[in-house]
Amino acid sequence: MTGRSAPRHALGLGVALVALSTVGCSGSDTTADTTPDRTVVATTAAPAPSTLAEPVITEPEVEPASVRIDVSVGDMSAELAGLLADSNDPFQDFVSCSGLRATYGTYSVLASVESGAVRSVSVVSAGLVPEPGTHDASVRVEFDSAPAVDALGTLTVGDDRRSGSFVAFDPDGTQVEGSFDCSGGDVDPQPLVVGSDNGVLEAVEVFALLRAGDEQRILGLATPADGGAVVECAGANGVPEGTPTGVRVEGDGSIGAITGFELSDGAAPTMRLRAGSVIYTSEFVTRGGADPATAGSFSADANGVAVDGAFRCS
The missing domain is CATH 2.40.160 (Porin)
Structure with a gap:
């Protein structure tokens, strides 16, 4: 899905070493001693080359x-x-x-x-x-x-x-x-840690029920505001009560089955919801909720799929 903050993991480090190899090269330098009954032959070896492989870094x-x-x-x-x-x-x-x-x-x-x-x-x-x-x-x-x-x-x-x-x-x-x-x-x-009452956005959670004929799918999203995804929620940042909330979350699959969500504010709100490789959009959205400054519900028809959901900013 294609989404719908993840912790980092350590890289595995493997280092390959190639042993020093010795190659014998022989050359001869034969000289005769002045003494007639003795001949000395001297043989010298060339220095052995050495190689060290580059470190090989692999991820587990x-x-x-x-x-x-x-x-x-x-x-x-x-x-x-x-x-x-x-x-x-x-x-x-x-x-x-x-x-x-x-x-x-x-x-x-x-x-x-x-x-x-x-x-x-x-x-x-x-x-x-x-x-x-x-x-x-x-x-x-x-x-x-x-x-x-x-x-x-x-x-x-x-x-x-x-x-x-x-x-x-x-x-x-x-x-x-x-x-x-x-x-x-x-x-x-x-x-997810929720329940902030200090007016500072800490987390956003979204749930949506998708209905196509007799089929239903329930999808979710939950992410902290400092989790690495793009997280915006006007209602949790000092906007007066009663003001329609603008919500936007963008992230990768680690934030949930819903990997992108946007609900605009204003008199004619719009919705965009991404799940897997499918993006559901609608320019005709009904909004509700007892506390629209920090939470609410929404309903929309997105290309023949009915979308009913709720969000919470905390």
Whole structure:
């Protein structure tokens, strides 16, 4: 996806040394002693050349970031998996995971595939996940030829913040359970610190629900203001209450499934959201929220995809 602050990793340094080699070269300088019965032959060796190879600097191989979700719904089981680098369109082959991000607020895991009996699985915590453990969550499973299942339950995030499990029930009592593993990459995922009340922007979090027909994808973004991405939020920088907030975040894949977001202020706000290789734009945006100076909601129609979301500046 193509995004939708990462910690630095040390370079591995390998130095190759070539041993000194000695090449013997012989030449002769034979002279006769004046004594008739003795001849002395003297042989000299040329100095041995030496070479030292240039240092070879190599980076350690980083395992490609990947997501795997195992899910069971009733008597059906499936495994969905993919590489983060191969994620392009959220409604095609696409994966995302908070455990592959430098920072996260709400914890989410998503795997979508273009073919198969199960087409998509998403698990989203009901709120911020400041530490590993069990948290309220919602689960959605979409099928190739059956109605989607929406269930409520819990998400358990492991101590590594990259793996865990979930269990939930739909309104009819159907159990949805499974596990996930987000591996590879070069980030150490950490919960986002939010809640600043000093008027200085510290972090921005965005969540969006994309709907195309009966398909839904929930995507997120969370990043500290000093995390290396471009982070702007007018409402968190002394703008009076009631003023429409202008928000802009640009970054790489480490900020989340959403890797670019812009919501303009003014009487006619516009929206731009980048996820994978797809950019959703709209000039007709409805905005809301009880505290538009620091948080709010938005709805838009972007080329036939309905986008409903919320943002928070803290």
